[in-house]
Amino acid sequence: ATQNSGTDGPPVRGGNLTVAVPTDPQSLDMVANPGQVTAQIGNMMYEKLFEVDRDFTARPMLVDNYTTSQDRLVYTFTLRKDVTFQDGNPLTAADVVASLDRWRKAHRTGQLVSPDIDSITAGDPHTVQLRLKRPRYPIIDELASPGTEIYEAKNLAGLPATGFGQDKAIGTGPYKLKSWDIGQQLVLQRYDGYKSRSEQDWGGQAGAKHAYLDTVTYKVVADQDALVNGLQTGQWDHAMPTNDQYESLKANPAVVVHNLPGGNENVIIPNFTKGSRFADPRARQALNLLLDKPAINAATGGSKDLTIETGAFASPDNKSFYSTAGEDVYRQHDPARAKQLLAEAGVPAGSTVHIVTTNSYPEFGKWAVLLQDELSKIGIQTKIDTYDFATMLGTLTKDPAGWDLTTLFFDSALTSPAQMPALTLGTLNGSSSAELDALLAQFNASTNADQAKSTVDKLQDLTWRQLSVITLSQSRLYAAYSPRLKGYDNFYRIFWNSWLAP
Amino acid sequence: MTRLLLRRLRDLLVILVVVGTMMFFVIRLIPGDPALAILGPTARPADVAALRSAMGLDGSLWEQYLSWAGHVLHGDFGSSITYHQPVLGVVLEHIPPTLTLAVLSSVISFLLSVAVTSWYAVSPRNPLARALDRLSALGMAIPDFWISLVLVLVFSVTLRWLPSSGYHSLFTDPVQALPALVLPLVVLVIGQTALFVLTLRESMLGELPLAYLRTARAKGLSESRVMLRHVLPNALMPLITQLGSNFAMLVGGIVIIESIFVIPGLGHLLMGAVSTRDFPLIQGVTLFVALLFVLVNLLVDLSYAVIDPKVRVS
Amino acid sequence: MRRNRTLVLATGALGLIVLIVLVLPVFLPSVSATDPVHRLLPPSAAHLLGTDSYGRDVASRLVSGGRASLGLSALITVCAAATGLVIGLVSGFFRAADAVLMRVMDAWMSFPAIILAMALAISLGASLWTELIALTVIFTPFTARVIRSRVLAVASRAYIGAARVSGMGRWKTLLVHVFPNVLPLALVQVVVLAAAAMLVDGAMSFLGLGIAPPTPTWGNMIAEGRSYLVTAPWLVVVPGVTIMLCVFLLNLVGSALRQAVDPRARTLHELQRLRTRTT
C-alpha cells in the first residue's frame, strides 16, 4: 500500500462510503458524550465558530469575521449570514449563545475556561459578544475545540445532563443524520442546503467543504479481526485498525494505509496521593530511570512508522504546543540508580507495587506486563489488577491511595492546555500544584505566540520534573482504507472533500 | 397439558421476578460508575454526581429498585443511559440476529446429530458413518473463536467466497443474509453437533439392551426402522435437555461469535451495556434472555411429556 | 482388548502432558521475561515454538500455561460435576425438592452466563479463583439438568420400588441404585465439562474475563496471539492445537472409562465385535 499522492483525478459525486467504527457512538451530543466515535461522526454534522486547520490552528468557520478589543477582553463575532441548520432554520446569535453557555456548564474544557468568561451575549441576530474577566490567550483555540459545536437554541432548552437524543442531533455541517440502528450502523446523508465557505486550502476541519459522497455509513465493528478482514474483503472502505495490524496492512496492495495528523500520548501515571509508593518524588524519578522506553515501545508500538520517541505531551504536528523541553529526562535510563532511589524513597527491593490497568484497550495491559518485567529485574514485585475501563476508573477514584500506577493514553492533538489531560490529571492522581496553576495562568495571559510557546516549554519541563505522568512515546494514528477512496489526505475524522473513484 | 401450561406460566413469572431482582442487585455490585465511564478520568466529582443523578442513579438501591420494578410492571423498561432510547426498543432490535443464529444452529445441529448418530447406529460398519461419529469428538475439542478466525481467514480473506462479517435480516434481505450467516452458523454447528452426537450416542447405547427392541425386531422391522422408530425416539430425552440448555446458553452467550462476525445481537449488546454500566439496558436484556430461556424450557418440558409418558411433569 | 488399549494410550498421553506441564517449567526460561528485540520470531532451535509479541518464549509459556489451563479445567470439572450431580440426583429423585431446585436452576441458568462471569471477573478482578467460581456457577445447572432427566427415567423403574421394600432408605437408594445407573451419563458429562471448561476458559480469556496476563493460559495465549494470525500464526496455532489435543484425549478417556464402568455397554461391545466377525 502506498501513501496517497496528488494523483486522485477529478472529484466524482455520489456513492456511499462505509466506515468501520469501534463502538456505537451512543450519543450524538458532543457535550454530553466526549467519546471518539461521537466526535468522528459529530464533526461531519456540526460546526463550530472556529475550526482547526491541518496545523491545528484555529480558523473561522461559522464566524465570518471577528474583532478583539484593545484590552483583549471583548471579542465580537459576526456570523455568516447564509448558514442554515439541517432542519432549514437559519443560524442565529441566540443559537451560538445557548450552545456556548451549555459548553461552559457541561463540558470539561468549557468548565476550565468558564472562570475567565464574564458573559456571552447576542448583539443582533448575527453578532455575538464574548466578554472575558481577564485576557485569555487560547480563547479562540478553545472555541475551535470539541464541545463548542453550535446547535439550535430550541433544542437545548431543558436538557438533562445526559444530553439530547437523536431527534435533536441537528447541526450546520455538510452531512446530516439519515438513520441509526443502535449498535449496528449509522448513516449520514448529504445536507443539500449546506453553504460552503469559499476558501479551498486550509485543510484540517477548516475551510471549504464539498459533500461529494451521497451517504456515509458508519458500521460498528468492535472486533479487531473482523475490522481487518472486512477491510481486506471490501466490506468497508475505511477503518482505523490497531497498530499491531499496521505492517501487514501496509504490505497489502488492496489497502491504503495513511498516517494521520495528531496521535496519542502513551503514559504511565504514578499516584501522588499519600500512601502510594510513588508519592515520594524520588520514587517517580526512579520509575522514569527504570523504564526502558524504546524497548517498551518496540514491544507494543507495532511499527516504527507509528512510534514517535518523544516525551512531549503534544503531537509534533501540533506546532504551537509541541515542545522538546525535558527530553533529556525522558531519555534517561539507569536501572541501578533507579533501584537505589527507590530504596531511598522507602520502596526497597521486595516491596510490592500495585498496578491497576484495564483490558478494554490492549496496549494498557501490555505496558503493565512490561512494567512488571522491568520492576522485577530490580527486585520489586508487582500486583496487577486488570478490570474493564469503567471499573478501573471506579477503582482509581474510589480508593485514591489504594493504587500505585496506572496506564492511559491521551489525545495529543488538542489545542489548549485546558484540554491537555496530562496537565489536568489532578483529580485522578493528586498531581495538581501551585506551580502548575501559575504556569497555566501565565499561558492564558500570553499576548503572542512566542510568549505562549515559551510557557508551553515551561509546562513541558514541569511535567518532566514533577513526573505527573511518565510519557512512554507518542503513537501516530493511521487509517487504512480502500484505494477507491480519493481526496482523503486530511484529518482522519472527515469525509467531505473525499470521493469514491468509480 | 393445560395444567402444565398454567403451572409453567406461573413458574415463568416467578423466574422473571427472581432473575430481575437478582440482576438488579448483582450488576450494582460491579464497581464502576456509568457517569464516570462517560466523563473519563479527568472529570470533576461534582459533574460525575450531576450526571449520576440525571441518569436516575442517585437515591438508595431500594428506591431505585422499587421505582424500576414499578415501571417494569407497567411495561416501561426505562431508557438506556448510553443510547438515550427506550430499552424495550433497543432490546427488540437486537433479538432477531441472536434468535436467527440460535434457532438455525440448534435446528441444524439437532438434525445433523440425529442423522449422523442414526446412520452410525444403523450401519456401524460403514467407514464414513464411523468416521463422522469419531469426528464429533474432535468437533467438541475445537475452540469456537479459534475456528472462527481460521474459517474467516480461509473462506473470506483468502478465497473471497463468503463475507467475513455482517448481518442482514433473513426476512427482508435473504440474498445478502444467507452468505453472511454461513460462517457463524458453521462455527456454532460444529461445536453443538459434536456435543449432541455424544449425548445422543450415549443415550442410544443405553437403550440398545432393552427388551422391547427384541419385540420390534421380531415384527420383522428392518434394523434402520428399529433404530429410527424405537431407539431414537426413546433416546431423545437427554438430547432435548441438552438442546434446551444449549439454546439458553446461545441466547445469552454468543458474544464471541457475534463480535467476530459483527452481528448486532443480544450478547453483543449485553457486553457493551456492561462495559458502559448501562444498568437499565442490562436489566432489560437480562429479563428478555430469561424470558426466552423459560419459554424454550417450557417447550423442552412439553416435549418430555410427549416423548416419555412415564415422566409426568410435576 | 482394543478398548483397553485406547484407554491406556489416551490416559498415557494425557498423563504425559500433565507431567510435562508440572515438571518442565522448572527447566525452561522464565515465562514473563520479555525481550522486545526478539519479538515474533518463528520457531527455531533457540525458541522451539517461536516467540510472542513481547519476545517471550512460546514453548515455556505453553508449558506453564498448561498448569493454569489444565489445573483450572480439572478444578472446574470437579466442582461443577460434583455440584451438578448432587443437585441433579436429588431433584430427580425427590419430587418435593425437585420443584424448588429446578426453579432455582432455571432462574440460575436464565441469568445470562456472560453477565455472571463479567460481574464476577469485574468485581473480584480477573483471576484463577474468579474464573473457577464463575465457570462452576455457569456449568452446574447444565449438568444438573442432564443428570436429572436420566434420574427421572431411572426412578420410575420397578427396582427402585423393590429397594424401598427391601428397607433401603431413600438417600441410600439414590446412592446405590440411581447413581450407578446415572454414572455412565455422568461420566460423559464430566468429559463434556472438562472440554467445555477448557474451551470456555479460552473464550473468557478471549473476552478479557479470564486469568489476566501475564500469567499464561492457553486461552489467553490465543487471545493475545490473534492479532498476529497472519504474521505469526504459531502464536494461535500452537495453543489452539494443544487445547484440541487435550480435549480430544479427554474424550477418548471418557468413552473408554464409561465402557469400563458399564457392564452392559461392555457386552454390547463384545457383541458388536462378534457380529462383525461372523458376517
Added chain:
Amino acid sequence: MALLELDRLSVGLVTEHGDRELVHELSLDLAAGRTLCVVGESGSGKTVTALSIIRLLEFVAPVRTSGQIRFDGEDLTGLSPDRMRGYRGRRLGMIFQEALDSLNPAQRVRRQLVECYPRHLREQAEAKARALLTEVGLTDTERVLNLYPHQMSGGMQQRVMIALALMSDPDLLIADEPTTALDVTTQAEILALFDRVRRDHGTACVFITHDMGVAAQVADRIAVLYRGKLVEIGDRDEVLTAPSHPYTRALLACVPQLGVSRREGFPTISEALLDKGEVATETLVLPPHEHPVDGAPLVVDGVSKVYGRSGRSLRAVDEVSLEIAPGEFFGLVGESGSGKTTLGRMISALETPTSGTISFGAHRCTPKGLLGSEREFRRATQLIFQDPQSSLDPRHTAARIIAEPLRELIGLRGSELDSRVTELIAEVGLPADTAGKLPAQLSGGQRQRVSIARAIAAEPSLIVADEPTSALDVSVQGQVMNLLLHLRRTRTLSLLFITHNLSLVLSVADRVGVMYRGELVEVGEPEQIRLAPRHEYTRRLLAANPELPRLPEPGLLNR
C-alpha cells in the same frame, strides 16, 4: 414335510473363559398346523432355543450356534441379516416371556400393533388390531389402544403382546409362556384363540409353558427339556400318560391337582435320585407346627384406588375389606386387571390408597401415606413383584440384590452376610453360580427366584407374593412353596398369595379370595370355593381351570 426342523442345534455363550453351552444338540421337528409344547426345568434353555430359532438372541448376547434350523426347507442359521428379517413377523412370530419389558414404554399400544403394516394398510391394520384385542379378551379396545404399557396390568400387557404377535398371521408362532399372567378364564379364551388361529391359518406353534394342564390342552406333541438337552419328545398322550424319561415322570408327578391338598408339602424333583434313574420325586416333610401363632392381623378396611383424574378415572380397587390372620395363607385369584397387584402394592405401602386404611400391627397405610417407622414396616412386610425383570437393578448381581434387605433391614455384614446369601440362593433352588450373574443373564424363572429370595431374606411376618411362581416349572414351584410353607411352620408368616393358578392356590391356601373388576367378590375356604362357589365369576374360573389327564401312577402323589 415338517415346517420347522431343528437339527442338532447347539447354542453356546461366548465368554472370556471360552464358550458355555446353553442348549446342546437339540433335534426336533414340527409340521404346519400343529402345536409343539416345550416343557421343562426353569433355566433349561427353552427361551434360548426359541430366541435362536427367530435369531434374536444374537442381538443381546454373544452367542455361537451350530447345527441347523430349517424352516420351510431353508436353513435359518445361514441367512444374511437382511433375509432373516424377511422371515420375522410375517413367517415367524414370537410372544415374549416378559411382556412389560417387551413393549416399547414410550409408544401407545395402537402404534405398536399397527407398526409392521405399511402405511397404506394402516386402517386395515387398526381394524385387525381391534379385532385381535377383542379376541384376547380386552373388550375396552378403544381405551387399550390409547394406553402406554405401564398403564396396563400384567395380564393386559401379556394379551397385547399376544395380539402383537398375531398381527401379521405368522406361519410359525413361538409363544414363550404366553399365559402366565392370565387368569384361567382368560387363559382359556386365549388357548381357544390359538386353536382358532391354527385352524384358520394353519399356523404351527411352539408353545413354551410350565403348566402341564395347559400343555395337555393345546399340544399335539410335547418336548421335554432338561439342562439344555431334549430328554423326551412325543405325542401328547404318550408323553403325559406314558412318559419314558424319569425327569418327565417326575415332572408330571409334581403337578398340583384340584382337590389334592398340599398343605403338608409339595413333591419336588431330586437331582440325586434323577441321576440314579429312579423315581425322582421326593416330598419334604414339614416340621410340625410348634410355635404359638402370634402377632397382629392384617386389616384392609374399605380400601379403594382410583387411577387418573376425574373424567377418565379408573377404579382399580373398589372398597375392598379383608382380614388376614397371623400365620394365615390367603390366596387371591381373580380376573386379570381386577386390581390384585394394585391391592398388593397398597398393602406393601408402595401405593397410597385413595380411600380407606390398611393396618398391620402398629403400621397404618392411609391416603396420607405410611404412618410410623418405615423400617419397622419393611421388616414386617415384603413384596414379591409380579414382573421380576424390571424389579431387579440391571447393574446389580443376584447376590447383591439378595443381600440388600439383609443389610438394610437386619444389618448383616461381612461373611455372615455372604453365607446367608449363599443359603438363600440354595433355598430357592438356584445354582450357586447364579450369585455373580446380572439379571439379564438369568432365565425368567431364575430371576423370579432371585426376587423371592430377596423377599424372604429379611424374615418378614407378611409377604405379599404377586404371582411368585408364574415363571417356574412345577418342581421349582414346589420347592418355593415348600420354602414358604416351611417358613410358616417355623415362625409366624402370613401370606397374601396372588396367583392365577387355581389348582395351586386351592391346594394350599387357608382361605381364598376372588377379585373381579376391582371388587373382592368372594372369600372362603378352598373346599368351599371349589365345591360351592357362590359368585358367578368363581364358577367360571373353576370351569376354565385346565386339568391334567389322570396320571398313570397315582400312588406317587401321596408318597
